[in-house]
Amino acid sequence: MGHNAGQHPPVIIAGGGIGGLTLALTLHQIGLPCLVIEQVREMKPLGVGINLQPNAVRELLELGFTESDLDGFGVPAREWALVGMNGQEIYAESRGRFAGYDWPQYAAHRGNFHMALYERFRRLAGDDAIRLGCRVAGYKVDESGSVSVHVETPSGGENIAAKVLVGADGIHSAIRAQMHPDQPPIHWGGAVMWRGTTMAKPIRTGSSFIGLGTHRQRMVIYPISHPDPETGLALINWIAEVTYDDPSARETTGWFDRVGLDDFIHYFENWTYDWLDVPALIRGADAAYENPMIDRDPVPSWVDGPVVLMGDAAHPMYPTGSNGASQAIIDARILGAKFLEHGIGAAALAAFDAYLCKPVSEIVLRNRGAGPFGLLNMVNDRCGGEFDDIDEVIPRTEREAFMAKYKEAAGFARDSLNAAPPTISACARLSADIHG
Numbered sequence: 070m071g072h073n074a075g076q077h078p079p080v081i082i083a084g085g086g087i088g089g090l091t092l093a094l095t096l097h098q099i100g101l102p103c104l105v106i107e108q109v110r111e112m113k114p115l116g117v118g119i120n121l122q123p124n125a126v127r128e129l130l131e132l133g134f135t136e137s138d139l140d141g142f143g144v145p146a147r148e149w150a151l152v153g154m155n156g157q158e159i160y161a162e163s164r165g166r167f168a169g170y171d172w173p174q175y176a177a178h179r180g181n182f183h184m185a186l187y188e189r190f191r192r193l194a195g196d197d198a199i200r201l202g203c204r205v206a207g208y209k210v211d212e213s214g215s216v217s218v219h220v221e222t223p224s225g226g227e228n229i230a231a232k233v234l235v236g237a238d239g240i241h242s243a244i245r246a247q248m249h250p251d252q253p254p255i256h257w258g259g260a261v262m263w264r265g266t267t268m269a270k271p272i273r274t275g276s277s278f279i280g281l282g283t284h285r286q287r288m289v290i291y292p293i294s295h296p297d298p299e300t301g302l303a304l305i306n307w308i309a310e311v312t313y314d315d316p317s318a319r320e321t322t323g324w325f326d327r328v329g330l331d332d333f334i335h336y337f338e339n340w341t342y343d344w345l346d347v348p349a350l351i352r353g354a355d356a357a358y359e360n361p362m363i364d365r366d367p368v369p370s371w372v373d374g375p376v377v378l379m380g381d382a383a384h385p386m387y388p389t390g391s392n393g394a395s396q397a398i399i400d401a402r403i404l405g406a407k408f409l410e411h412g413i414g415a416a417a418l419a420a421f422d423a424y425l426c427k428p429v430s431e432i433v434l435r436n437r438g439a440g441p442f443g444l445l446n447m448v449n450d451r452c453g454g455e456f457d458d459i460d461e462v463i464p465r466t467e468r469e470a471f472m473a474k475y476k477e478a479a480g481f482a483r484d485s486l487n488a489a490p491p492t493i494s495a496c497a498r499l500s501a502d503i504h505g
């Protein structure tokens with residue numbers, strides 16, 4: 070359901086990224102018209118690998134995607150493993166259905182997933198429900214409690230009135246900057262990531278997420294497509310990561326700049342094992358994209374009356390927990406549920422804020438402390454990364470307890486997820502009185 074041109078939509082969503090479009094699809098599902106305003110002039114499949122945790126996959130399925138749709142832009146993950154510099158396993162566990170979740174975990178191509186959300190929303194809500202090439206520059210809350218949204222358009226600017234404005238405008242959010250004018254600049258702890266994809270044979274289980282190395286220098290490797298039945302090759306996502314001692318030495322504003330492989334391959338030149346050749350994997354890529362691992366200090370609230378933040382605008386986080394995209398999807402679904410419960414307005418936003426802001430802000434800080442990669446820090450602290458028998462360094466029970474704690478905090482603990490009722494039941498629609 071879109072809105073008619075000329076009429077004011079009840080909800081404006083600033084940013085048509087993963088969070089914004091999942092919210093738009095959710096609002097369509099519950100019968101609430103919205104307008105998405107996205108700054109790019111043309112949607113393109115940008116980015117490389119992202120992980121969709123079982124809690125997020127559940128929401129996508131409940132939104133109407135099928136597993137075959139998901140197979141079009143990703144592959145079910147079987148395993149998550151950490152491997153030391155010596156090539157020996159530190160920790161491995163099954164993932165998704167292979168670990169007893171009722172839903173799979175997917176390793177996906179961010180750009181292709183994003184395009185699937187975009188095409189679905191346009192098909193269901195119509196072309197008028199999303200405006201490309203327009204930038205939300207700011208907002209003004211009026212006395213009646215509704216909001217006037219200032220939009221920069223190719224022909225100038227306009228103000229659009231709405232009941233609610235959702236800032237889903239990513240890590241450099243203009244809405245957040247207005248809501249929290251004193252927020253500190255982007256936080257960068259010194260790690261730089263170079264990301265790319267290479268057609269190669271999947272390793273270990275055939276669909277394993279592998280973190281290899283130390284907490285200061287590592288490779289993350291996982292397939293994001295099913296293997297070609299003839300060649301056995303799949304699209305392998307890789308992230309090469311190095312931590313610099315002096316973060317102030319680098320500019321941190323770059324986001325996804327394309328760089329040459331020679332800029333960083335030297336850090337990984339001798340990373341060859343009988344089961345993996347890291348330099349060959351990197352050299353097989355068409356391109357690499359550099360970005361500093363950045364986040365922002367949490368803010369105490371994501372709400373200003375009828376204006377709310379979600380996704381990276383609310384809680385930009387290090388990708389160490391592989392849950393940035395998943396959390397944006399969960400945000401969208403919880404916000405939809407709060408509209409159903411409280412109607413379209415400040416009460417729903419306040420309930421959303423009370424439910425999510427504190428626990429998700431804690432995940433941001435936890436990911437800063439390395440998230441689940443914290444096990445690599447422990448190995449490093451206890452034996453300098455050198456070991457013959459990992460059980461002598463960190464006993465199995467301690468490794469398992471560490472991971473269980475992370476999953477509980479990030480909302481993907483298996484038993485509680487399997488037992489939880491749907492966030493939004495399939496037949497839920499906003500009733501006319503709440504609507505009005």
Ligand SMILES: Cc1cc2nc3c(=O)[nH]c(=O)nc-3n(C[C@H](O)[C@H](O)[C@H](O)COP(=O)(O)OP(=O)(O)OC[C@H]3O[C@@H](n4cnc5c(N)ncnc54)[C@H](O)[C@@H]3O)c2cc1C
Nearest residue numbers: 084086087088108115116117204205238239380381393394
């Ligand atoms: C181009 C791109 C590539 C990415 N690639 C990866 C990747 O390979 N791996 C990974 O893990 N994560 C990647 N991310 C980040 C990842 O998508 C997010 O961390 C996560 O999915 C949360 O989604 P989000 O919708 O909150 O933010 P995003 O997906 O970042 O979406 C924010 C959207 O808001 C738009 N926008 C920003 N400001 C305004 C404004 N003022 N007015 C209107 N629109 C605005 C942006 O153009 C963007 O489409 C990428 C993000 C982008 C934008």
